[in-house]
Amino acid sequence: MGHYYPICLSLAGRVCLVVGGGEVACRKARSLLDAGAQVTVVSPRFCEALRELHGVRLVERPFEDGDVAGATLVFATTNDPALNTRVARAAREQGALVNVVDTTAECDFIVPSTLVRGALTISVSTGAAAPALARRLRLELEDLFPPAYADFVALLGELRVEIIRAVAEEGRRQPIFRQLAAKATWDLFAEEGPEAVRRLARQLIERSI
Numbered sequence: 001m002g003h004y005y006p007i008c009l010s011l012a013g014r015v016c017l018v019v020g021g022g023e024v025a026c027r028k029a030r031s032l033l034d035a036g037a038q039v040t041v042v043s044p045r046f047c048e049a050l051r052e053l054h055g056v057r058l059v060e061r062p063f064e065d066g067d068v069a070g071a072t073l074v075f076a077t078t079n080d081p082a083l084n085t086r087v088a089r090a091a092r093e094q095g096a097l098v099n100v101v102d103t104t105a106e107c108d109f110i111v112p113s114t115l116v117r118g119a120l121t122i123s124v125s126t127g128a129a130a131p132a133l134a135r136r137l138r139l140e141l142e143d144l145f146p147p148a149y150a151d152f153v154a155l156l157g158e159l160r161v162e163i164i165r166a167v168a169e170e171g172r173r174q175p176i177f178r179q180l181a182a183k184a185t186w187d188l189f190a191e192e193g194p195e196a197v198r199r200l201a202r203q204l205i206e207r208s209i
Contacts, residue, residue, distance in 0.1 A: 011037040025075070077101045155194050163201065
């Protein structure tokens with residue numbers, strides 16, 4: 001199989017189908033909900049975590065080929081290989097992209113190991129060659145990018161708007177953006193808080209005008 005094409009896909013308001021009722025199905029459904037998708041899960045049985053998951057539509061019966069109609073993404077997560085293959089075939093016939101858990105050859109896409117810190121998303125993939133390695137690398141990234149990075153990224157987003165408004169020339173703005181994105185600025189944020197970064201941004205703006 002060739003290389004995968006990395007992409008961040010907007011699923012807001014889009015229909016996504018998960019076939020299966022276990023813990024894997026629950027993880028898929030939860031991540032899809034977090035992305036704003038309309039999630040339907042089809043299975044004769046559901047684990048307790050799925051039943052408690054708010055916002056998901058549960059269809060408690062065996063999968064039917066028509067369940068894939070209108071879906072953008074389809075996940076086959078059952079422990080029945082024949083059923084998963086059937087789900088994949090039905091999905092492709094309807095033009096949906098399908099992911100079959102633990103069967104890369106039947107997947108149109110794979111889901112990387114992902115770290116999310118607010119607006120910051122970092123994904124690691126080995127193209128399904130070594131998922132355990134991808135998970136380990138993602139865990140290492142958690143130490144490099146602690147939860148406070150969510151607030152740091154949000155602050156940079158606010159400052160970007162202010163800088164664009166205050167500094168007309170693109171050539172003068174870019175050095176400011178680069179300095180604010182530097183590790184030294186993150187260190188300043190972590191040690192002294194957001195106001196210290198705001199002061200730095202004001203100083204950089206004043207120098208550029």
